[in-house]
Amino acid sequence: AQSVAQPEDQVNVAEGNPLTVKCTYSVSGNPYLFWYVQYPNRGLQFLLKYITGDNLVKGSYGFEAEFNKSQTSFHLKKPSALVSDSALYFCAVYDMRFGAGTRLTVKP
């Protein structure tokens, strides 16, 4: 079975600091992996995806994610957090099932 896990319910960072939102996966075959973001009272929006190739994937709003096969991880990162990045972040695998979500709060 394909699955992802987001080990942190909540991540708090100060504005301007780097942020990381963690995701680990369990996939047989090629791991197509995705990150989505959900702002309050909105549907999810696509951020980025990993298909194959370069382990560092760049996406929308300055986000990037690093695919690590040996650690079966696909962590979302951003070099400098903004208050407006505060939202719920979801990792997903190719069968369109999502992790539990991680609430990111960026404080001024």
Added chain:
Amino acid sequence: DAGVIQSPRHEVTEMGQEVTLRCKPISGHNSLFWYRQTMMRGLELLIYFNNNVPIDDSGMPEDRFSAKMPNASFSTLKIQPSEPRDSAVYFCASSLYGVGGANVLTFGAGSRLTVL
């Protein structure tokens, strides 16, 4: 394109009533997904359709829930009879392709259901 359109945005009903949620996917998208979001369970995949055919309904919680897609531009999720534990935000999403590839979903704004 107006994106994925869901209606109603908010629904308040009483236990035992029938609830119908509607979704219009993006034109040209061949797959449609229904999700339910709650604090306790997170985002659950209920059912998905490919070319209007239900492919996987293993996430549908029980027989009170049913979903249809009579044509490429319309889908419904029906709950009959509704119960308070059905209170949640229900999302519809569509995509060009089905499950199994590097497929990107476009989500609607959701329908918030409250069952009293």
